[in-house]
Structure formats: structure tokens, C-alpha cells
Amino acid sequence: MKPHIHSRSHKQQELSALKSRLRGQAHKITGPRAAILEILRKHPHPLTNREILAALPKGECDLATIYRSMHLLEKMGMVKRFDFGDGAARFELVGEGDDGHHHHLVCTRCSAVVEIGECFPVEIEQRIGAANGFKAVTHKLEFFGICPDCQ
């Protein structure tokens, strides 16, 4: 796979700050969990469990451990799950004090990912909510296309 393109600068977080957030939530930081956080910190795009496994030192943990860790980290609000419609859950680190809401532009040929900071005006959600009697309306959305390298 080609290196990912990124347009949005991600706030790099200190691993020590991440570990203290984990500790603050009374969860033991096992070696694998700290190693997973370090991998996510270095990769500013959503990673699948298999990609995380491939990025970890050999023998650090197995796929089942990563699966359980991601489930826990998601519940703790430390990672956000994204779905690119191919059946593989992808995870990205959530910044402190951030809800992690953003979108991606994915190349359908080479799977390159661009981070998209733009979002719908909040009025659209308010209008959709009001028209249907819903409150707290939110959305999930990913964009797909063919990147400059693949054209």
C-alpha cells in the first residue's frame, strides 16, 4: 500500500498523557494496550485491527487481544470507530477534549485516506431533527473517489 496522504494536521499527543488518561479511568495499562495507543498516535488515519497487528512488534499481541483492547478503548472514548463500508472496523485516536468528529476521503483504487475537517452546517441537522421530531441528531459520513495518483 502507498503511504497515506494527509491534508489535516493532527494534534500529536504525548504518550504519557494518554497513559494518564487510561489510569484516570481506572483501567490497567497492559503492555499491549500501551503499544496499541503508541501505534495509533503515530498513524493519523484510521487503522484496522489487522493493520494495528502488523504495525506492532512481532509477538506483542494477537488479533483477539487487539479486538478486545479496541472495544475497551472505544468505550472509554479514547478511540473512534470509522466504517469505510468494506466490513472492517477502523480506529483512530481521539484528541483530549475532542469528540473526534470528522470525515475521510478514501481512494477506491489504492485506499489512500485524506482527513477532511469540513462538515455540514449545524443548521442541516437541526432542520432534519425538527422536521422529524428528533433531538440530538448527528451523522456519520465518508467520501469516496479516485486520488490524483490513481487517475
Ligand SMILES: [Zn+2]
Ligand atoms: Zn480521521
Ligand SMILES: [Zn+2]
Ligand atoms: Zn489512489
Ligand SMILES: [Zn+2]
Ligand atoms: Zn460531520
